[in-house]
Amino acid sequence: MNKKSLSQQIYEARWCYLFVLPCSILTGMFVLYPIGMSWYFSLLDWSGFTKDAKFIGLQNYAEAINDPFFWNAFSRSFIFMFGTVPVKIILGFVIAVFLNNQVLKLSPFFRTIIFMPVVTAIAIIGIVMTFIFSPFNGPANKFLMATNLTSGPIDFLGNPDTVLPTVMGVYVWKWLGITMMYWLAALQTVPQDVYDAAKIDGAQGYRLWIHIILPIVLPFAIVIILVEAVSALNVFPLIETMTAGGPFFSSEVMEVYIFRTAFVTDAGTMPRLGYACAAGVFWGVAVLFITALQGFWMRRTRRI
Amino acid sequence: MSKYLNFIAEKNQVRYLTITVFFLIFSFFWIYPLLWVLSASLKTDFEIWGGLGLIPDKLIWENFERAWFGANMGRYFFNTLIITVVSVVIVVITTGMFGYVIGRYAFPGKKILIGILIATIFIPQGYTIIPVFDLLTDLKISKNLIGLTIATAGHTPVIYILLFAGYFSRIPVELEEAAKMDGAGFIRTFIMIMLPLTKPVVATVSILQVLHAWNDFLLPVVITLGNPDIRTLSVGVYAFKGEYFVDWSGMAAASVITILPIIILFLFMQKYFVEGVQGAVKG
Known part of the structure; x- marks a missing residue:
């Protein structure tokens, strides 16, 4: 077959280009263009509400890296990630292993229940949880006191020491159903004959798991960790509605910091979109860097 | 043959029941916050903070x-x-x-x-x-x-x-x-x-x-x-x-x-x- 020229190929594929156009325009407008613009905005001294924007070079970045609140939020985002992802991965796996048993008649029911918080609006979860964890007769404190686990009410969301673990716990509760579904998908790829063969060879109990099943589900584990890690860095709605970053900024993660500097301001001061963009760019690059590292690790592991 | 891995043997009734009961209790606690807000939406403000019970005394549809x-x-x-x-x-x-x-x-x-x-x-x-x-x-x-x-x-x-x-x-x-x-x-x-x-x-x-x-x-x-x-x-x-x-x-x-x-x-x-x-x- 003789090779067609590029222009001929392009002409023949004209319908293909027409078909990718609508989606490409949307992605361009709401994903690619914003990425480019946030780089530009980050170089401006700009409130976002007036037309007068002043070009100030890298000053926003300099200010951000000298702001302790910025670094606190930055590290808190990672504390959040490292505190929640392992819990979700392990707990999700254990639950999936149990619910994967067909013999368990109520298994579909349990799956539905555990998945239910996933479909519930995250902002509503945040608001309802402020009730649940209220120190004034909130159900969580009522339960703890009724069972004599604590003597007095705990101000879960009002105490800087307990607020982050509480929000992390709610986050795990909210999204564990997804992790469980990932693991169920992984476990169901283990072929029955592999299992049968292992049994004939006398592999049982933990040996069956370590030598037969874990190696098969491991490639899934890496994808699951990657997906979970990225989503644990996107927790704005939950934290904004539960604590708005408080008390005294003790639960302020990066996205809440960006939102606060961009849109929410103390009386009398102007919002600072330019500065918030600089923080956002810094953050986006950091996340992409971590993702790339994980992606690299994933490819290496899969090759072996 | 199923494609699922069954490690809960059908014959082992005790193990089966233990796991089922455990998951039943777990499910109740898991879903409690959602049940709580559903019941709170039909209670009076006073009753919401009154106790852990989920059944309202009287259904207050006016809340909606x-x-x-x-x-x-x-x-x-x-x-x-x-x-x-x-x-x-x-x-x-x-x-x-x-x-x-x-x-x-x-x-x-x-x-x-x-x-x-x-x-x-x-x-x-x-x-x-x-x-x-x-x-x-x-x-x-x-x-x-x-x-x-x-x-x-x-x-x-x-x-x-x-x-x-x-x-x-x-x-x-x-x-x-x-x-x-x-x-x-x-x-x-x-x-x-x-x-x-x-x-x-x-x-x-x-x-x-x-x-x-x-x-x-x-x-x-x-x-x-x-x-x-x-x-x-x-x-x-x-x-x-x-x-x-x-x-x-x-x-x-x-x-x-x-x-x-x-x-x-x-x-x-x-x-x-x-x-x-x-x-x-x-x-």
Whole structure:
């Protein structure tokens, strides 16, 4: 077959280009263009509400890296990630292993229940949880006191020491159903004959798991960790509605910091979109860097 | 033979019962916060903070009336409904078309296009929200539902495209050739023959987009900062918390109005929810 020229190929594929156009325009407008613009905005001294924007070079970045609140939020985002992802991965796996048993008649029911918080609006979860964890007769404190686990009410969301673990716990509760579904998908790829063969060879109990099943589900584990890690860095709605970053900024993660500097301001001061963009760019690059590292690790592991 | 691994032997009744009972108790605690808000929406404020019980003494339906009319949840409900339905239509059409050509055709530039798409998966939303807000303002659609709807549709298509592309690529070529012989053009083949075959993916993508659009928070909260009229339910309940801080039962009713439709949808169409979620790791 003789090779067609590029222009001929392009002409023949004209319908293909027409078909990718609508989606490409949307992605361009709401994903690619914003990425480019946030780089530009980050170089401006700009409130976002007036037309007068002043070009100030890298000053926003300099200010951000000298702001302790910025670094606190930055590290808190990672504390959040490292505190929640392992819990979700392990707990999700254990639950999936149990619910994967067909013999368990109520298994579909349990799956539905555990998945239910996933479909519930995250902002509503945040608001309802402020009730649940209220120190004034909130159900969580009522339960703890009724069972004599604590003597007095705990101000879960009002105490800087307990607020982050509480929000992390709610986050795990909210999204564990997804992790469980990932693991169920992984476990169901283990072929029955592999299992049968292992049994004939006398592999049982933990040996069956370590030598037969874990190696098969491991490639899934890496994808699951990657997906979970990225989503644990996107927790704005939950934290904004539960604590708005408080008390005294003790639960302020990066996205809440960006939102606060961009849109929410103390009386009398102007919002600072330019500065918030600089923080956002810094953050986006950091996340992409971590993702790339994980992606690299994933490819290496899969090759072996 | 089942494809599942059964380690709970049917004969071992004690183990079976222990596991079942454990999961029953676990499920109750797991779901308690949702049951709590449902029961609180039908209680008086006094009763809400009275005890851990879930059954109201008397059903107070006025809570819903107050939320629906007084706190404007009725309006926010229809805003959310419009945004959700229209964004589902946009997303299914655009990602379906995209997935179709990616899954079935080779053309110059295809690899670059896929590469760009994959790269966008990991962009945090917080990173793009400010320019999106600015873009809608410049296009003069930041003060009505149009802007919010388009932005909602524009944000998450990558996984949908992969689902469509995967499904389309498995449809046998003969079908297309037969259509060509009958004189059907590119668009007609797509609409009349290909799209109807992908009903399961259309359903999965629609469900995922409903979930996303209905529950989204960051985008609508930013876009509606200066326009209370176009708030969505999530933003409405959040604003409710700020405005009527002491109306606990009204807020619980507003929360139920927001979450119940999706929970009901989930209970009836669970299969598609699960498929959509699992598509992310299977691919």
